[in-house]
Amino acid sequence: MKIEFWLNGVKRQEEIQPDTLLLDFLREKGCYSVKRGCETANCGLCTVLMDEKPVLSCSTLAARADGKKVVTLEGMQKEAQELGTFIANEGAEQCGFCNPGFIMNTFAMLKELTDPTEEQIKEYLSGNLCRCSGFVSQTRGILKFLQYKKAQEEA
Template sequence: MRIELTLNGQRVCADMPADATLYELLRAQGMKSVKCGCETTNCGLCTVHLNGRPVLSCSQLAARCAGAEVVTLEGLQDEAQLLAQCLADEGAEQCGFCSPGLVMNVLAMARELRSPTPEQVDRYLAGNLCRCTGYMSQRRAIAKYLKMREEGAR
């Protein structure tokens, strides 16, 4: 099945099986930041932005994404730099396996909410499993990122 979509600002066309997931299409296109940890929508490692909203690419049929705009972490490198630095500064990147999905969710949250409350941050993190950090360092890093982002916007 031929699927056309916009990936990180570039038009792509891929021949995929009818039952292929968006995750499979993205990996076939060389997107290494998109990880698959569970294939059951429980870990958040495969999070991408689909038409501006965070989605789990392992649960989206690629065929249903035809004509859509898909953005992976590879397409948000500039935007993700400050958050990556905050994560490193706060010791929130131990193994780093969960980081791409976490970053994609935090960037979506930062776009959607001007000054998210701790509860809203927790809601955005709810789908991201991390076996290393216990989430406290991630919360500190996100708070630091949001503060720096807000100060930079002034």
């Protein structure tokens, strides 16, 4: 089956099998930030943005990308590095395995919420698992990142 979509801003046409998972398809295309974690749509490690909404690629067929814009961490390196620095500065990069999911979900959240509260951040990111730091460091890093961005806008 043929699909046509945008991957990190580049229009593509690909031939896929109907049962191909988006996670496997993206990794075949070199998007290694998309990670296999629980394989049950419970950990958030495989999160990508599809038309600016977070999607768990381990439970989404690649066929659903047809006509859509798919963004992985590879497609937003500058923004991801900036947010990732704030998360790391708060001690949340112990193993780094969960960070791509946190980063992708944070950017999806910012498309929906203009000035999220700490409670809204925690609620939005509740589908991400971190076995090292238990979300406290990530939340602090995200809050500091938001403060930084707000100060930049006001300057």
